[in-house]
Amino acid sequence: MNWKKGFIVLFLLLFTMGLTACTGENGDQTAKDGIQIEFNHPNQVSSGKMTEYSVKITKDNQPIENAEVVVSLEMVQMDHGKNGFLGKMTEPGVYKGEAALPMNGEWYAYVRVKAGEVETTKSFTFEADGHMLNTDELEKIGLDKSGAKIDPNF
């Protein structure tokens, strides 16, 4: 490998690392066209418990109303299928929904927002405590064997 190739490989490596680091942020994120997305979860999230999440969407500090907000919850380490919710606007710019997680560990929340012509997705990470639910526990909370929502509305 000559130094040029080595340089390119190093550059790509740093670039990829940078991208991965960006996906792990919590709190506020500015998305396309100045749309600000805020994802909120309770201080303690536990597997097997119906938990309420809320998303706040603003632009220039003004709430964005009547957007389509879909939150997909995915585990960082493995695939549990489709989980999350379709956000319901409870006050201007604030969208809420409930979901139960099948397992403790690190989770991604992918927040997809469609406001008028603009469609954008931001990801956040959060931690859930608890344990890995067994089949009975999963069923009781509306999840299938893999941990996916049995009847997703999004």
Ligand SMILES: [Cu+2]
């Ligand atoms: Cu898992």
